[in-house]
Amino acid sequence: MGETVHFALFHIHQDAKDPTGLLFTVIISFLPVMFLLIFIGTAGAIAALPGVLVFALTGAGIAGAPIVYWNRVHHHIQDFLVSSPMRPASFAVGTALYATFLSSPSLVMAAVALAIFVPLSVQGVLLAMAALLLLWTGMLFVGFSAGLAAKSVTRVNQVGNLVGLALGLLPPVYYPLDRLPPFWRPIALLAPTTDAAQVARAALGFGPIPLSQEIFAFGYLGAFAGLAALLSLRYAHWVEP
């Protein structure tokens, strides 16, 4: 446990020195909320807050890719730690903690705003957290896989940008699925972020969704997390073969 926390702190120290990077992530994740506030009004902006959580967790997962890549190839800190008592699970969790730290200001601000503006139920919060946890887990494994498989820093950046765009901004994360034309809805549901956002929105009181859609969303998110974990394990080698 100690090694995990210290490994995360090893990285967190750096970003704590320059909070502008964290401020940037907050602004990016809240940008759609600000647009909705200006063009739709307060209600639309508040209803978009679950989208901030989804976007921030997506970003946390993708952030794992460059962290893994740079520690493996550039800093060689992974080599240093393989030749130490540190367990690979501690290394992975420490990386996940750091990646999530980068999104934590957005997560905290969105959670506080929801607590202030929305009457939340314990059951609803737990349900939303479960969906978001599955999304976070899956995205982290996607980030790890990209960082482990990448042969160049260019590729890591490309994968991060494309996955972030495809899963974080294009799908209906900040607004309800039914705002999309019917043709696009099933396609949008292929993005796990859509499923997580729909469940979170419904659980936090922004309009119900059918139980069948909720069950499908949890199943889909679970499958996504499982497949991403398998992909990650395929690339992950503590001892290089």
Added chain:
Amino acid sequence: MSVIEAQALGKTYPGGTRALQDVSLSVREGEIYCLLGRNGAGKTTLLRILATQLAPNEGTARVMGHDVVRDPWAIRDHIAVVPQGAIPHGWNTPDEAVYRIARIRGVAREEARRRTDEVLRDLDLWEHRHKMIFDLSGGTKQRVVIAYAFVVRPELLFLDEPTIGLDPIARRGIWRILRRLKRDGCTFLLTSHYLDEVEALADRLAIIDRGRVLFEGTVHEAITGSGSSTMVDLAPPSSLQGANGHAETIAVRNDEELLAVVQRGQREGRKVSVRPPSLEDAFMRRVGGPLDEPDG
């Protein structure tokens, strides 16, 4: 007692590159053992296998009495590594980074603080300890990486070209610390391109080329066992000095050969220097093919 025992180690990378073939060596407790070889000779591959980072395809290796493949966790408590080409995280300060590495390696808070201060002083990083690593010179960054390993105080330390990029004074500073740690009982496996470094530090060395160990022994044995007792340097003829000049270094085994070479040099109007063989001569003779043979 051997701290490292490798028997017939072989490694072929998934792409088909054969990096090691039939490598056997032994490193004794408390010695500085150097791996000497050209780029791509297999030094790093061997070091990474022994440091439990890379799986071998053939042979066996035991480190601190444990098999590197079957029982790596029993080894990892006792070792540390300075990886080749590692670049420390730039936004940390040396003080933060080294202290945090000590904590990651399980050193208690007070002890980590004490050791960090000590290592930063030893490696002449004290005055830079609160600067961003980004702002440090290449050699100073390299010393931060070395500090990561020193703060652990391992029983066995693997160093993969640790002094590359350091100025001569900084290199000697590292040598001084290695010797001190050796006196404290630490064993070292060190790869290097620098022959002077190997001559200065190595209790024993292995010369590796194309994945094979060509020689294992002391520096003295490497030099005396290279088959020549004297080296003769022939400068280019004075009329040809410059771009067309061709200097020769000739290894001679006895007085007759020596006389023949000296006479040839005089006939050709060349400056002749006679000296004892060096480690570089021994290395070149083993790795780079034969030196110019005497023709007289």
